[in-house]
Amino acid sequence: MKIIDFALNHSRTFIAVLFFLIIAGTSTYLTIPKEAAPDVNIPFIYISLSDRGIAPEDSERLLVKPVEDEVKTVEGLKEMRSTSYSGGGNVLLEFDAGFNADKAMDDIREKVDRAKGNLPDNADDPTINEVNVSAFPILLISLSGDVQERSLQRFAEILQDEIEGIPSVLEAKIGGKRKEQVDVIIDVRSLEGYNLRLEELINIVNQNNQMISAGEQDTGDGSFSISVPGLYENLEDVLETPIKSQGDSVIRFKDVAKVKKTFEDRSNYARVGGKPAITIEVSKRVGENLIDTVNAVKE
Template identity: 30%
Template sequence: MKPYETAVKNPVGTALIFIGVVLIGIMFYRQLPIDLYPKIDINIVSVMTSYSGAGAEDVEANVTRPLEDVLNSTEKLKEITSQSKDGMSMIMLEFEFGTDMDEVMNDVRDKVDMIAGFLPDGTEDPMILKFSSDMIPVVVLSATAQESAGALYKILDEQVANPLNRIPGIGTVSVSGAPEREVQVNVAPQKLEAYNLSLEQIAQVIATENVNVPAGNFDIGSQTYMLRLEGQFKNSRELNDIIVGNSQGKPIYLRDVATVSDTLESRVQENYTNGVRSASIVVQKQSGANTVSIANAVREQLPELEKTLPPDIKLVTVMDSSEYVKVSINSLLETILLALLIVGIIVLFFLGRWRATIIIMVTIPISLIGSFIYLYLTGNTINIISLSALSITIGMVVDDAIVVLENITSHIERGSRPRQAAVYGTEEVS
C-alpha cells in the first residue's frame, strides 16, 4: 500500500502524525542556534609573528623563512604565501578541500612551537588563527572618553570586557584602539658614549631590576611563611634611581644617561567614531552559540556596565549582527503571511471550495515547521541562507499542493468519492 493510500484510509492517524510533526518542529525550533551565516570552515590558517623594531628584510630572513621551512612539511598543504613588513611577519597556509582543520591546527601549532625557541630575541610568540564564520563579531561596541582617555584600555578591559566574558556562549571579548600605558626610557647617545655604556646594557639592567625574587621560607610554630624580595617598580620615578654602571668608582644612575616618561603608547592606527577618537570592543561567540541570544544578553548588560564607568566614558553599539538575522526572520514571516493570503484568495476564487483553501493554507506552515526538524537533526542553524532557502521552498510547496488539490477536485466533479478522488488525484500527479 502506497503512503498516500495509507494516509487517506487512516485520517485520524495521519492527523496525529502531522500534529506530532508540528509539535516536534516547534520544540526543535526553540533549540536551534540562530546565526548570521552557516558554519563555514575556510581551509586557511594564518601564522602572525610580531618582531618589534625590526625592518622588513630582517623579519623576512630571521622570522618568516625559518617558519616557512618548518610549515612547508604540513600534510595536505596546497599553497603557502608570506608577507614580511616592518615588525610583522604573516604566513598564510591554504589546505586541500575537505581537510580536517582541527588536526591541521594541532600540526601547525606543534611545528611552530618547535621553531619558536630559535627565533630572535624580542620576537613575540607566533599567533595562529583558523578562519571560519565563527570569527564574525556578534557585537562591536565603541567607547569614547575625555578625561579618562589615558586609562581607557585598562578600564574597558576590567569593567567591560571581563563581565561580558562571563555571559554564556561568548568566546572572546577583545579591546582594541585604546592606547595603553607605556613607560618610555629616552636615552641620550652622547651620554652613553661618554660613560662607555650600550643600549643592551641599559635594557638588561632594567629587566633584571624589575622582578620579584623568591627568598625562601621560614617556620614559626606550625606555620610556614614564604619570603619574597619585591623588586618590581611601583611607579616610573623609581627607574631614575637604578644603577646602570660606574665611572671612576662612582655609580651611574639611569637619570644620568636617560629621561623616563610615563605616557601612552604611540599607535600607527587609531579608531574614530563620529569624528571622535575611540576604542573598540569586539564580542565573538563560541562555535554553535546563539547569535541573537548573545546580542540580547550584551544589550541587557550594557546599562549596568555603564553605571560602573567614569561619567566621561560613553559606550555605543556600532554593529549588531543579530539585527540582520531578525530582519531575515521577519522577512520570512512576511513571505509566509503574504503567500497564505494570496494563495488563499486564488484557490478560493478558482476552485470555489473553502475546504481546499484551508488545506493549502495549512500545508505551508506545516512544511516549514517540519523543516526545522531536519535542520536540528543535521546540526544546522537558522541563518540567512537557510531562511532564504525556506522562502524559496514556499513557492514549490504551494505549486505541488495546488496541482494535487486541483486534480483531486476534478475527480470529485466527475463523481468520485472524496477518498477515492484523493487517492486517484495524488497517484496521477506523483
C-alpha cells in the first residue's frame, strides 16, 4: 500500500515518470533493429565432395566413408548425416547448441586434410562451409521486358554495381545471365581453296588472342610489370587477323569464316510470368539492419 499511497501523494511526479517511460519505450521500439530472420548461429557444417563420373556406390565407399571416419571424432558433434550420388557426395554435421563455430571449423579442416590422402587421385578438394542464415538473400529483384537479352543483362550489371555500393549490402548475385561468346562459322570450301587446315586456323586465333608479358621496368622508384595487349576487343579484330600470305596478297580470317556475337548455352533459367528474366539476389552483411538495407536497395 505504501507504493499506492506514494503515487497518490505525488501524483504529478508519478504521472511524469510514467509519461517518460512510455515515451522512452516507444522511441526504443521504433529505433531498435528489427529482422524477420535475425542473425542466428546455426549448428551445422557442410562438407561437399566431388569426383566427376563416380558412381553413387563408389562415392559412398571412396569419398564419403573416409571423411566420415575422420570427422566423427570432432568435439561437440551431435549427429552426422551423409548423401552419396553420381559425381560426388556430402556430409552434414550437426553440433550441440552454443558450439564454438571457429574451433569446430578448424578441427574439421584438419581432419578433412587427413582424409584427403585416402580419397581417389582425381577427386576434387573437399569444400567445407558453415550454414549461415545471414548469407541467405533478403531480397529478390526480377528484371524482364520486351528488350534484347544483351540490353537486359547490361542493365542488370549496372543495377548490381549500384546495389553492391550500399555499405550494408554484402553481395548482389545475378541469376539467369549468360556469358557472351563469339561463334565462328567456317567456310570449308574457302579453307580448302587456300590450302588451309582447321587446326591451323584455331592455332592462329589462339596465338593472336593472348596477353603477352614484356618483363619489368625499373624506374628507380619501383618496378612495374609491362604487358603487351594482344586480346581481341571486337569482331573486326577477329575478321582482320592475317592467316597466310599468298604472293602480294594477305589471306585474312574474314576470307574463310564469318563471326557473330551470341550467348553460351544456358546453365540456369529465370522466368517471370513465363517470360525469360534476370534476377538479382541481394544479401546483407552480418549485423546490419534488415529493414534499413531493404529500403536502401529499393531507393
